[in-house]
Amino acid sequence: MQQVKVVGVGMTKFGKFLDRSIKDLGVEAVQAALADAGLKKEDLQAAFVGSAVMGLITGQECIRGQVILRHMGIGDIPVINLENACASASTAFHQAWMAIASGLYDVVLALGIEKLYHQDKAKSFNALAAAVDVEEHAQGSKAQEGGLPSRSMFMDLYAGLAIKHMEKYGTTREQFAKVAVKNHYNGCLNPHAQYQKECTVEEVLNSPLIVYPLTLLMCSPLGDGAAAAILCSPQFAKRASSKPINVAATILKSGMERDITTPSLIERAARQAYEIAGLGAEDVNIAEVHDATTPAELFAYEDLDLCPKGEGGWLIDEGKTWLGGSIPVNTSGGLCAKGHPVGASGLAQIAEVVWQLRGHAGQRQVKGAKVGLTQNAGGWIGNDTAAGTVSIFTI
């Protein structure tokens, strides 16, 4: 298998764009990635397009990628539409990586896109509920009897995991709040972020309660947006105008039945990614992790081996994951501040890491970053994440 390089990344600003179509958003991200690489649309040999629930919001199912790409005059090439809940974009990236690694193609596109906002917010929340085993959930949940949910069911799930972590390790709500403070601070430095407003621990704790222990500012918002990457062979990378970034490893896994002795999907994927990359957690300079809620960022610290089990709270207390710390996490603002258009998030994470490794991250640049990691998670099944990726990038 040949090496794979990322030579272009691009994204729209994330936000609430009721008036923008999937074509508008998708084309903007693809054009930005092509411009970043100094390549033309005619160079693309295949396209991997991830999205999660926007079919339920916009009515466009089945051929989402073709609809977007045709709008910018791209046709004929294979278009593969992919879905893996909130890990749809990183699944698209993973398949794009395989397409280059196989030697079948020289240059391909990975695109992640989502339209999550709807005039009727209940429709958005209900769409997200399609990322679990809906049959099992309908049987087990009394919530279904009460009509439309007032929030994503994932918030209940994260709340339960957060409480367990608090009980087992003494993690506090203040620590969950500090992650939000950090990520909202970083979001202020990122022009693509949905929110650019600093907040304090008190403000996070006093923001509206979603479900104990989670408050509004500890949760990622609904969002619309798109993000893209151009991947190519080392040979083709010489034609790009940008500095190519290596994909040292990209691991995709699905959930499995597990007991307390079985590592989580993210732990299993991380171990494999480190092994393939020939690197350890201590080599990672920056990481973009899946903070759908802020407790999930603390879990990721531990699952990615950035700290021992149970010490996620300590890591944020010590400021290690802040800009200026030893291992800055979510310099982009993360899902909480940058936003979380679910089917786009995985590629937005990759865009941030590529910018950081190139030294192009502006005010939020981590000096001398050489190794970056992304962790994207999607859906829930049984007692594990349904789909998830860990990828490692090097200069």
Next chain:
Amino acid sequence: MQQVKVVGVGMTKFGKFLDRSIKDLGVEAVQAALADAGLKKEDLQAAFVGSAVMGLITGQECIRGQVILRHMGIGDIPVINLENACASASTAFHQAWMAIASGLYDVVLALGIEKLYHQDKAKSFNALAAAVDVEEHAQGSKAQEGGLPSRSMFMDLYAGLAIKHMEKYGTTREQFAKVAVKNHYNGCLNPHAQYQKECTVEEVLNSPLIVYPLTLLMCSPLGDGAAAAILCSPQFAKRASSKPINVAATILKSGMERDITTPSLIERAARQAYEIAGLGAEDVNIAEVHDATTPAELFAYEDLDLCPKGEGGWLIDEGKTWLGGSIPVNTSGGLCAKGHPVGASGLAQIAEVVWQLRGHAGQRQVKGAKVGLTQNAGGWIGNDTAAGTVSIFTI
């Protein structure tokens, strides 16, 4: 890139299964394919799961593959959920092929599954309408004003193409009817087929008019079902108990803007597939083509170069594509008689070709078949098929 072998295929009977879940159907197909290969579920290293609109029917989006595979105790391995309208299953097969060809995996699963029936038939037809550019269609179609469609919009599309063919080449409704007669005859020989009832040209022409020139028996029905294949490396194939079938070529393309001088997606894909396989149309012994309506089978004869342009009607008149003819087409009964659970059809075609090339096709066996071809098409965009595949298999 390494060679790729198909060592196991399996499918459910296609039909109307309001009481069967996606888990029931999916697991049955996967278990059948594993049993056919003489392999265990633990052997699978990745899964590529295609479906088109069943999310709109069942509510299960995002992680369809995980939900099905978990039900049979498969977890941890990468699960990639794919969508390409009626070409979803062959897109899953194409990606599974790439996964083996790349050398990344030794053995992987391709699964196609669909639940299309709904108590409210309008919901099924509306779901299929998501396989075009819905924004463009909503702008252009007055049908939208009149409420729910009484048939799939694709029938109107096929009817228009059929009329053009009749006007240009003198093709007749009797010829379209003959394709139905042939495929329903073949369906009687296939225990997996949704319909097992012979019909005459008169019966086809006198069946209810859907939209001129198409009658009910010229159209594929709504259907539920699943089909699966196990793909592996030549090395791993030695561990399988079945006779391995070679994937000589598998080409996936998307639609493009075109004028009368530009070949259709299927023509473009077929040319490339023949070139890669080092074979020509004259070498093909059997073909499974996408007869969503019977005129489409005639178009496929021409696009696949089984006959010159405009001579599709002649080919069916001469009996060439019947069992016993020089190039039997849709020995399975095709989409019209075997059924068309859209996201499963592409892999059901592949199952038929594998059985034929092994000599295991029972009463419908084509003697000495050595080269088989499948052609699967999905959606519509602009003036071309949105997604489509042509694959060639050899013994």
